[in-house]
Amino acid sequence: MRQHGHIDRLLDQAQRERRCVFPHTRAEDRALRRRLTCGDLVKPFPGLFASASYWRQLKPDEQVLHQVRALALKHPSWVFAGPTAAAIHGLEHQWSIHRSGLFILSAKQGTGRSRHGLNRICATASAFEESVLSQTIPVTSMARTVADCANVLPFHQALPIADSAAARDGSLPDDVRTVIGTIHRRRAPERILSHMNPASENGGESLARGIMIEERFFTPTIQHVFVDPQDPSHRYRGDFVWFLPGRRILVAEYDGLAKYTDPTMTNRQSIRAVVHEQVQRERDLTAWGVTAICRFDYEDLMDRKKLVDKLSTLGVPRYPEGHADDYPR
Template sequence: MKEHKGVSALLQTAEREQRCAIGENEALYRALQRRVRSGELISPYPNVFASASYWTSLTVEEQSLHTIRALSKLHPKWVFAGLSAACIYGYHHSFSLHDGTIHIASSRGSNKNDHAHLNRIYVHNGMRVFLYRNLPVTSPAQTLIDCARLPFDKALAIYDSALRFGHATILDVETLMVQINCDEIAVKKLLQYANPLRENGGESWAYANISKLGFAEPLFQETFDNPDNPSMPYRVDFCWKLADGRIIVAEYDGVAKYIDTSNPNRANVKMKLEYERRRERHLKERGVTTIVHMFYETVADSHTLDATLMDAGVPKIR
């Protein structure tokens, strides 16, 4: 399709501002819609547009944030809530939670004219509105309470992140929880298990599944001396120190740690493998008896996870 200078300028500005473009007048809106029909652009939400090639280069979280930033310009009174607020705050979470839905705070229920991908989350009157990265959002405590509606193993990463970033405390959430209507059972469970020591969403997810199977509580980010660099001790994801002297370490490797050995840069692969072998040798020299590597597939299958940890000797408490 022939280049439209106005559309090109609009898209360039939007991409520079890391948001979707908006049809600012009738002529531009029609020109953008024509390009949606031709497949040149996509429209994830009414009057919100992005280049198809640019859109597919983004992660689903980045796509959500691009849509949110555009909608904030279109609807300046909207206050983003739930998973949308968690994205704005930068809390770790599973990309599988993204389905194109935008979540906003509302004092009323859904409207028949609402877009199918708009979810209104009821909030109490007098709710505090925060401005974070120039976007209106619910408070961190309110965001955590709203995210308690998500599955426990998905919500825990959001709670861990908020505590780790110092955005909210357990007391903040407990105080707000008794003031509003919410799922107190779900919120209390998440607060019971939340821990800022877990460094990323993968560790939080892995821990949620370990806990669900009834295994004993591990230590998080336990350190061991590194003889090669004493100022940078080794840290392990999960550690169990048993009464009989055994020390069991479990590491969550959510993505492939090594590139394909067919890669031309074989030296880099060899260095990484050698580092891991040396690290494991040093850990065992410092008393670690068993080291378990858990991959995504291990954790996702409860039977495999249970067997892996049982074989390693991790005790169950229930």
């Protein structure tokens, strides 16, 4: 392929700035398209290009940020919103929420998706005025981001965003409540507001709790501390706990991969040692009054029937179809 030094320099600069490249002239556009045809480049968004080999090394959320940084330069008046804003703020979320494209605020009536993968969220002038800069990118406030994500994402995908935002900012629930008062679609954000919990340790646990709520299981107490009655210094936290009539106590534990592989979580123990500790933990919890325990992992969340079956076998109660979403928390 014919070399084009100027394009090489554009690509190198874009990679240093961790963004995509976009053409400023017709000549640059033609040169970039030639490389795209040869397979050297990818085109993740209309008018944006990146080295194919470099792009494949990026995680999906970083791919989103590379597009956003380029578009912020190309369209400085844009304010990024919804799932895109969640990525910019660094909030917990599933990468799959970006499959529908990027989100920006729009002053026009109606919220919709263009055929180019650009989603527009209708907003009043105040939403633009209250936007902030995150990583030098214009983006909706965290409270507005939580409310918008509640409206454009399924509940279980929006909850990790809300939980992590609440954990970062203690005043967030009040801020979200204020935002809800300014928008037309309020039901989904109000539901998120009623369930957000800063005690959630990670996005996987929030995702699991969201699925539990969608499947009408009683909403659990999260990160409850169990204390050894013989030794108060000996204690465990239960990921999900249900306190039921008849002094029944049910516990469900989320086994994220990090519990086995992250040295900061395993205290650099081997997987065998970690599993042994889990067995001992379950024995202790049972001795301290826990009725039954089950474990589940991320694969169970991706096939929710597996999670439903495990929780049903554990004995977690479910509300009937159509029950108001005001479960005990």
